[in-house]
Amino acid sequence: MTNGTTTRTVPVVLAGAYGHGWWHLENLRRLSEGGLVRLAGVCDVREIDPGLLRGLGRPERSADLGELIERTGAEVTILVTPIHTHRDLAIRALEAGSHVLLEKPPAATMAGFREIEAAVRTTGLACQVGFQSLGSAAIPAIRRLVAEGVIGEVRGIGVAGAWERPSAYFTRSAWAGKRRAGRIDVMDGALTNPFAHAVATALAVAGKGLAEDVAGIDAELFHANPIEADDTSCLRIRLADGPPITVAVTLTADRRHEPYVTLHGTEGRITLTYTLDRVRVESRARGVSTTSHTRADLLENLVSHVRDDVPLLVPLARTGAFMRVLEEIRLAPDPLPIPDEYQEIADDRRTIPGVANLTARSAEHLALFSELDVPWAPARAVLDVAGRPVAEYNWRPELATTLSPRPYLHPVRTLGGVTVTEVNPPDHVHHLGASIAVSDVSGRNFWGGRTYVRDTGPTWLDNHGVQNHVAFTRRDDRGFTETLRWTGVDGLDLIEERRTVEARPLGRGWALDVEFTLRNLTGEPLTIESSATKGRAGAGYGGFFWRAPGESADRTAFTALGDEPHGSRAPWLALSSDLWTLIFIQNDDPWFVRVDEYPGAGPALAWDAPLVVERELTRRVVTVIADGRLTPGEAAALAADIGDIQRER
Template sequence: MTTVGLVGANGHGKHHRRRIAQLDGVRLIAVADTQPVEPDPPLPDGVRVFTGHREMLAAAAPDVVIICTPPHTHLAIAEDALRAGADVLLEKPPVRTVDEHHRLMAVLAETGRACQVGFQALGSRAAGLLWDAVAREKVTGIAAVASWQRDDSYYARAPWAGRRSVGGRAVVDGVLVNPLAHAVMQSLATAAAAGAGAPVSVEIERYRTRPIEVDDTAFARFTFAGGLVLVVAATLAGEDFIAGEIIVDGSAGRAVLEYPTDRLALPGESEPRRVEGRTDLLENLIAHRAAAGVPLLSPLSRTLTFTAVLAALTDPALPPPVLVEARERDGVRVIPGINAVLRATARTAVLPSEAAVAWAVPPHRRSLTP
């Protein structure tokens, strides 16, 4: 029996509570949250409730700790859990900076424990098929595109939402590093499968539709050591919904993976098909604990490039995102014509400012050094 402690029992933590209840040989024994634990789903009998993670670690000593707290709190909690002898499932984004990432890697080496990062789409069989395909051909370009909607309540859900700092502490929020971080990670993993090497620079355009401190619409163009270009275009002020697509052009044609739904069209396939099979990251972590020959699907080491990208996209030296005009539609703010701009950017790798989009401003360039 593998015992689990959950730090951050509300919000997305409720998803983990439900998932643990579905797994055989896994038992939730303790939760920690600074707020009262919401009753749905109900905690199993005997689960101990704490207001601090250190008290939980000392009193319950779980085998695995799931950390589902605001990103700027991750490092300290993960260090404490690892040093207490637990393996960790750390929600994305794992940490705020490359220095923090290396610091946590050092604690893993010191303790001999394991850390899985919650990029669950890395466990997708559809993604694996895409990566196998791109490894066999010459890839000429990669893009990611997503168009979601979020209303004002999304930015009222937590004191750090939409903020760059809280109480003097830098926080991590923004469309590409939080709600659509999976689009960035899946496209980086696809570039890695294509043998692109490391990304060496990024050009960033950041926009907002409301009085927040971060972006809700962003465009990023990455250049890799081998010359490959990757473009990510995403918004939370979208028109028609685009769940999230990874688009790969190469010598065999175009492939498209809709990563949230595992729908995949490989070169030569006219329509996407649903590919069943996704390995749960908690199950994978438990299997890794039981047999060292079972590799982690999303180890901390695999996400270093993502952290380097995150640090560039949230660089405190970046000016605030540009305010663009939006229209109210069904209680959300929508940028007129945004989906066409997203699609054009993904298709051409030309940023909105270079395409003379009226509200666009020139990009900021940052070097990437994982």
């Protein structure tokens, strides 16, 4: 014993001598010279070049890991094998009586990760995961700064990583660049292998390590190279409790750019260049400073744990959050190809011009590629019900100013595949599927087309506003929560909107649940008006509005009360044709409905009097979408079912 710690040498087995194994061999040489470890054995399915083992004695060799551990008495096994072998080999090593240093990612699936966890519990042995960046003293230093309030409240965490890789990188092995090999999950994508450290580091600085810390992710996966996995991708991690994390990475940059993690606070920011253990603080209270930090070696830490019960820096359980992200990526649709026209293609590599700047913009604005006007990342989200795509949401459409550009849902379909929305119809080209539109907000037109002027009539005015998508705070195949800004033609931001859209299954058809909150940004009261409030009788449109297709002339509308639909305050309104039925349900405003001139309906925020918004306005509309024509009785039954949905949120 020396200073209360043991000095005995720990026997180690290395599984995987090639590839990244060379780094571990160099590290083993260093630690062997210090008497901390002894390389007792090397496991590899290939013949091992004696030169690889220079200075490491005469370790035993075998292709059978369990047998080698038992024969050598190895207390620690380093696993540097392909991702899809991690589960089986880690369990084999643990069951043979060896602690494990497991290269990242821990497994190719969450199920495999859970099996390794079970083996750790059963054997009572340790499993440290090789996220080397998590051994950095920079991470606890950043967490202390955050706790001290140096940058105020953390609003979000952005990550950017841009490296270059030659074409040979994606053919370096049989599993390179693959998501799966046959039925075996491989997961050799940019986010889950070379930039796995980026994801894990962001989670660590957020203080999130357990699987249950992650509520879900929004992933946009692409590939420029002719591979199956992603080489250029981004994702947003939604935490159960904490700020959103946005990660943007690529392997198609013109050169290597050091990856970094930025914490955006209300009073400043902290940037960690995790490959260099360098921290830059920009604080309103403390100014600007840069510090460098030490990094602990994970093998040394594991050996200290084995000999002296020193706590592990990266225990397997603390990588559950990363595995939850990997699992969501595994289950996501396959990456989309980036067209050749957006690349520079040479014999030895593919490069996307400006892609490093794109990852930096993502980290700066906490935005996904599709939110940054990237031509190869379309700004559309698809909503599914029971595995069927039922609606598409276009959040950054290319529209003329006179249409009051805004996000919209189109096409929206019945479960039978019938389209029930229409965009830019000849009679009203500013009608955009299902959208939120208001004809007059304190003199600005957010509806499109002409503005009704009292005593004059519909008039073309230069007053068209735009609803700008800011960010999604949640997005998956069931729906999303989005932040938007309503900006007038004068450039003034009038409204910040929080919009939540959900697609929900029903026994017959499905339901689109839309809730929006409009927050006044001006400091002065905002006045919402309609043409009706300015003298055009019956034209109280404005708010959530649904333009249905006009191909069927045999259309009807009816309400829960059986009264005249237009202007009714019934709890629900149905618009029906031979092909489809829409049932709109809400309790706040009168109904605006057109049947003969064109099919369209929605609640009217300003039916016959202006609506003044001092601070906030919230509305919610649930729409049932069903195939065929429903009777009033059938519509009433479906509307009654919606009561349960309305109480869920």
